[in-house]
Amino acid sequence: MFAFIVRRIIQAIVVMMIVGLIGFAVKNNIGDPVRDMVGERVSVAEREALRDKLGLNDPFVTQYFRFLKNALKGDLGISYFHNKPTIEVIAAKAPATLELVFATALIILLVSLPVGVYSAIFPKSWFSRITMGLSTIGVSVPVFLTAIVFIYIFGVELHWLPSYGRGETVDIYGWESGFFTIDGLLHLILPSIALSSIMLPLFIRLIRSEMMEVLETEYIKFAWAKGLHRKRIYMVHAFKNTLLPVVTVFGVEIGILFAFTILTETVFQWQGMGFMFLEAVERSDTALLVAYLVVVGAIFVVVNTVVDIIYGFINPMVRIAGTK
Amino acid sequence: MAPLLEVENLNVKFALRFGELTAIDGVSFTLARREKLGLVGESGAGKSVTGFAIINLLSKPGYISGGKIIFQGQRLDNLSDEAMRDIRGNRISMIFQDPMMTLNPVLTIGVQMAETVLAHHKVSKAEAMAIALAKLKKVYIPSPEERLRQYPHECSGGMRQRIVIAIALLTDPALIIADEPTTALDVTIQADIMDLMVELCASEDMGLILITHDLAVVSQVTEKIAVMYAGKIIESGPTADIIHTPRHPYTQGLIQAIPGRSDAGRRLNQIPGMMPTLTDIPDGCAFHPRCDLAADVCQRETPLLRSADNENRLVACHRISLNN
Numbered sequence: 041m042f043a044f045i046v047r048r049i050i051q052a053i054v055v056m057m058i059v060g061l062i063g064f065a066v067k068n069n070i071g072d073p074v075r076d077m078v079g080e081r082v083s084v085a086e087r088e089a090l091r092d093k094l095g096l097n098d099p100f101v102t103q104y105f106r107f108l109k110n111a112l113k114g115d116l117g118i119s120y121f122h123n124k125p126t127i128e129v130i131a132a133k134a135p136a137t138l139e140l141v142f143a144t145a146l147i148i149l150l151v152s153l154p155v156g157v158y159s160a161i162f163p164k165s166w167f168s169r170i171t172m173g174l175s176t177i178g179v180s181v182p183v184f185l186t187a188i189v190f191i192y193i194f195g196v197e198l199h200w201l202p203s204y205g206r207g208e209t210v211d212i213y214g215w216e217s218g219f220f221t222i223d224g225l226l227h228l229i230l231p232s233i234a235l236s237s238i239m240l241p242l243f244i245r246l247i248r249s250e251m252m253e254v255l256e257t258e259y260i261k262f263a264w265a266k267g268l269h270r271k272r273i274y275m276v277h278a279f280k281n282t283l284l285p286v287v288t289v290f291g292v293e294i295g296i297l298f299a300f301t302i303l304t305e306t307v308f309q310w311q312g313m314g315f316m317f318l319e320a321v322e323r324s325d326t327a328l329l330v331a332y333l334v335v336v337g338a339i340f341v342v343v344n345t346v347v348d349i350i351y352g353f354i355n356p357m358v359r360i361a362g363t364k
Numbered sequence: 365m366a367p368l369l370e371v372e373n374l375n376v377k378f379a380l381r382f383g384e385l386t387a388i389d390g391v392s393f394t395l396a397r398r399e400k401l402g403l404v405g406e407s408g409a410g411k412s413v414t415g416f417a418i419i420n421l422l423s424k425p426g427y428i429s430g431g432k433i434i435f436q437g438q439r440l441d442n443l444s445d446e447a448m449r450d451i452r453g454n455r456i457s458m459i460f461q462d463p464m465m466t467l468n469p470v471l472t473i474g475v476q477m478a479e480t481v482l483a484h485h486k487v488s489k490a491e492a493m494a495i496a497l498a499k500l501k502k503v504y505i506p507s508p509e510e511r512l513r514q515y516p517h518e519c520s521g522g523m524r525q526r527i528v529i530a531i532a533l534l535t536d537p538a539l540i541i542a543d544e545p546t547t548a549l550d551v552t553i554q555a556d557i558m559d560l561m562v563e564l565c566a567s568e569d570m571g572l573i574l575i576t577h578d579l580a581v582v583s584q585v586t587e588k589i590a591v592m593y594a595g596k597i598i599e600s601g602p603t604a605d606i607i608h609t610p611r612h613p614y615t616q617g618l619i620q621a622i623p624g625r626s627d628a629g630r631r632l633n634q635i636p637g638m639m640p641t642l643t644d645i646p647d648g649c650a651f652h653p654r655c656d657l658a659a660d661v662c663q664r665e666t667p668l669l670r671s672a673d674n675e676n677r678l679v680a681c682h683r684i685s686l687n688n
Contacts, residue, residue, distance in 0.1 A: 258466050262460055
């Protein structure tokens, strides 16, 4: 198991270096930092001198490793609009996005697991049929439309829920959290439901079809032949095997959720990283864009590595493979 | 003394969209205490369906449409789900064909054994584990304590089938139904497993229904044989009689097809044609299209199972009746 974890972490580091390379290549090719700094009036000779001093004339590889070294120290450049280190700008926005994604992931898990399992065990019940029908619709409606419809119904017409911003937040060691105030939680409801709408139907279908497949296997038949109680067959024998592929997909989908936050945060004026990203695009804040890319890449890699390690704990066969 | 198991005129049907298919048509047999019966036939003859019908574990859309199953004086075919569950894996155990598929890959062997005991007896987990350990010793598993903590993929195929047999023994059943227990194993291990089962039936005071297509195996193990064809028993009797003086042309064909019966270098004897599928079972005797001796009456009338030679021998063939 230990060898397996070490191997996964090494893989994660390699992936991060590649993400860094892409980020650096973008930074290196878009815009001219010298011009950004000094404007048009400085002479060519002076610019060259500045380029040398900043190391911009060094070979690509040297610059790349300098970029990596700085990134490791948490230095991903200066945001040209905010005039602050990009990492600080992102750190200020990250809690909003992380909380949104966390709440969304929670909704997806809490709804898709029971619904998926139920509709696999009773595929012909009316509940399963309705769920399957709705999930087809759910998959095909884009998240920004769901968001706007939600705002219209629950915010504008019914006045039940707040439809923009994060509401009241609490500062916990620099982490601005909306989890601890009623107002913050109320503000979280619409955005997280809207964001979950894209993945939820997918997960219900995935869990249902995996579970149905597992229920047909010989070992489930044998479990019945052993005279086990229905509950144990479904909840232990079938469920654990159903989880294996679901856990893997979940890891990838959480990463994709971060991408979808860009739309959701914009619609709900949610002051997170996605919202910041769109602002940065409008302002051509290259340094901030690259920093966003690297940070989101890092989150993606960390989530996937953690999920893979969790997978290793549920699936005994992975553990054996890892020790070899 | 009442027999261990009586199956009377068992009928099994599969309810399909386009109508009902008869899988088992009027199968009857009895099994005395400690008696071993071989249920023989080609694939699709209904051997396994008969086995699963006894423990009421037919996969949907199959159901018992008629007949009686009486086990230790108790009707099984009309029992409640819960009462039937407590018989399954408790008083009647089943052994499946492929040990690579019958054990749940994500649960340890100890868990899969202990849960069977716990499903039927009010004992503690530790006591259940102790019973599991004792049964592993009975099937000659090396280092049984260690096995309890292992996962199925850490054991070889032969080892797994021993574990499955140990699971079948956990609750000291009166009857074991073994569905092709050695078919998926190496030839060298087949004999070991068969010997083990014969030994255990004697020492543990159990009856056995051995479902197989392999007449050679049955001839060494069981006291009685019932040959099935297209959902019916077409010949039954004491093993030695059936092997030495088969009466039904189909049984004769099966025995001639045993490899050891042909001269070296010559083609193996075989029965021409294939078992009919359930959708187009021929009129009259289902075997007549493949039978060398078929007469006109065979195409029109279904032969009934009648005694031939003595009351223990039953044969369903017009030729036998005609000759008498």
